[in-house]
Amino acid sequence: MTARTSDIDKAAGVLRGGGLVAFPTETVYGLGANAEDPAAVARIFQAKGRPPSHPLIVHIGGAGLLGDWVQEVPATARLLAQHFWPGPLTLVLRRSHRVPLEATGGLETVAVRVPEHPVALALLAAFGGGVTAPSANRFGSVSPTTADHVRAELGDAVDFVLDGGSCEVGVESTIVDVTGEIPSLLRPGGVTREDLEAVLGRPIALDAASPVRVPGQHPSHYAPRARVVLVEPEKVAAEAERAQDAGHTVGVFLPPALAGTPVKAHAVVALPASMAAYARGLYGFLRELDQQGCDLIVASLPAEEELGLAIANRLRRAAGPRPSA
Ligand code: TXA
Ligand code: MG
Numbered sequence: 001m002t003a004r005t006s007d008i009d010k011a012a013g014v015l016r017g018g019g020l021v022a023f024p025t026e027t028v029y030g031l032g033a034n035a036e037d038p039a040a041v042a043r044i045f046q047a048k049g050r051p052p053s054h055p056l057i058v059h060i061g062g063a064g065l066l067g068d069w070v071q072e073v074p075a076t077a078r079l080l081a082q083h084f085w086p087g088p089l090t091l092v093l094r095r096s097h098r099v100p101l102e103a104t105g106g107l108e109t110v111a112v113r114v115p116e117h118p119v120a121l122a123l124l125a126a127f128g129g130g131v132t133a134p135s136a137n138r139f140g141s142v143s144p145t146t147a148d149h150v151r152a153e154l155g156d157a158v159d160f161v162l163d164g165g166s167c168e169v170g171v172e173s174t175i176v177d178v179t180g181e182i183p184s185l186l187r188p189g190g191v192t193r194e195d196l197e198a199v200l201g202r203p204i205a206l207d208a209a210s211p212v213r214v215p216g217q218h219p220s221h222y223a224p225r226a227r228v229v230l231v232e233p234e235k236v237a238a239e240a241e242r243a244q245d246a247g248h249t250v251g252v253f254l255p256p257a258l259a260g261t262p263v264k265a266h267a268v269v270a271l272p273a274s275m276a277a278y279a280r281g282l283y284g285f286l287r288e289l290d291q292q293g294c295d296l297i298v299a300s301l302p303a304e305e306e307l308g309l310a311i312a313n314r315l316r317r318a319a320g321p322r323p324s325a
Pocket of ligand 2: 134135143
């Protein structure tokens with residue numbers, strides 16, 4: 001889906017005026033501001049309720065512009081950009097002075113990516129600068145994959161919402177730190193580890209630590225309102241029944257291998273067999289079970305290969321301990 005030219009121009013004008021624009025990317029919707037305007041960047045943190053120490057991704061219109069935003073472009077970064085941009089890959093590099101510290105949470109590094117969505121690229125071209133954008137959701141909750149998700153969650157906190165239909169990839173970009181000798185995978189996402197390794201010609205380790213150590217940050221993230229419980233795939237039906245009998249309003253992510261199995265629960269999402277379709281639908285499924293009033297979601301992890309690695313990462317974080325408020 002493409003946006004009208006008048007909408008793109010209006011959105012670019014809002015960015016120039018220091019406002020916030022929600023826009024589609026191929027991964028999820030972003031909440032964008034002019035990356036070079038510290039006051040506009042500060043509004044993003046306010047709108048999301050996100051701690052200001054949590055760094056943002058700068059979106060640029062083409063790989064050729066990377067040099068403006070970073071001190072140097074190491075050979076590995078160039079190689080990865082050449083293969084995967086535009087696309088769901090974010091590279092962490094040393095920031096140039098063009099990037100204000102407000103956008104990096106005070107870090108000397110900056111995360112940069114060229115999104116693949118035609119509306120995002122049209123916006124970046126019309127605006128002409130870099131757009132710093134986290135996912136357009138409240139901090140810690142499920143990322144939006146449609147314009148309606150954004151409106152429902154952020155409403156008036158956004159000055160303009162560009163509607164580009166639903167996001168094709170459905171999970172966020174893969175983040176690779178290329179500041180050191182050896183690249184490291186900070187967040188699995190739309191570009192698979194296998195694809196990265198094929199291009200790099202070497203294995204790439206998944207950094208067990210969180211990308212950035214934010215003091216007091218809670219492990220729960222990408223979380224719906226309902227609590228998420230992860231069990232072995234073959235135990236999904238039994239666990240759902242147990243919880244439903246115990247008085248919960250249970251939602252179930254039913255693995256494809258169990259398709260057709262009767263499940264005692266309030267709502268059942270029959271998961272697609274294709275990992276691409278699962279990734280595309282993941283956040284929508286979580287939102288749907290919330291909307292149906294579920295207070296508990298029973299799910300299992302897919303095999304942690306290809307896109308399954310990113311899906312499992314999000315499910316683990318969604319199931320992480322919550323603040324005991
Ligand atoms: O697909 C995506 O990446 C989406 C779309 C909108 O582009 N954006 C997104 O942004 O997921 P956000 O803010 O929800 O996640 C950005 C991640 C955070 O986990 C942050 O810690 C990490 O990027 N990050 C940003 N700058 C970093 C840096 N300098 N070093 C390490 N990690 C960084
Ligand atoms: Mg996010």
